Amino acid sequence: MTATNPRLNASWNNSIDLLSPASDRATGDASSTGSKPEKPLVAVPIRSLGPRHRERIASHLLALDANDRYLRFGYAASDGQIALYADSLDFERDEIFGIFNRRLELIALAHLAPSVHPDYPHCAEFGVSVLHHARGRGFGARLFDRAIVNARNDGVNMVFIHALSTNTAMLKIARNAGALVHREGPESEAFLELPPANMDTHMVQLLGQQFAEADYCLKKIAQQL
Secondary structure, three states: OOOOOHHHHHHHHHHHHHHHHHHHHHHHHHOOOOOOOOOOOOOOOEOOHHHHHHHHHHHHHHHOOOHHHHHHHHHOOOOHHHHHHHHHHHOOEEEEEEEOOOOOOEEEEOOOOOOOOOOOOOEEEEEEEEHHHHHOOHHHHHHHHHHHHHHOOOOOOOOEEEEEOOOHHHHHHHHHHOOEEEEEEEEEEEEEEEOOOOHHHHHHHHHHHHHHHHHHHHHHHHOOO
């Protein structure tokens, strides 16, 4: 047992670090050099979504303005097209995550869809959207981190992102994660190879889901009160 405890402690610490916002972790690195005082880590509750959240997902996407819809879908998605997209989500096949605010508004949404191409059976595509008033808090990066963890645990060895070249926020997230970005005119593709799952990734997924469920329940109680 004494040989296992340090591994478990390290895994726990890594899990807590991965649950914290990317901006907080970056600030912590800077503070170690004396450039800035360290900020306390604040975990971001990222909740897995299911069929009963379909209406909330549609409402989130419908709240995006024309430019954000264009960046998210690669075309000027109409209300009808967004409704069809929400209705077509396969929660058994895909991984869909969300971040809720205190009013239980879905302010950030991520979609990790396995590839259907026979030549790429262990790949998945990532997409994300964050409402305008919730930006600048690292939510997109945190959703990407969470998607990577779940993808590794599901045996995915590569995540790719197809985005417009003008979607600098999404491409920055990919580059910061170490993805290879290939630009071809108005469109770009990013590819990130993933290592196999380990104890850390399984613990992060377990802790993250439990934390998000507890956070959601508390917010729901507070809203009812």
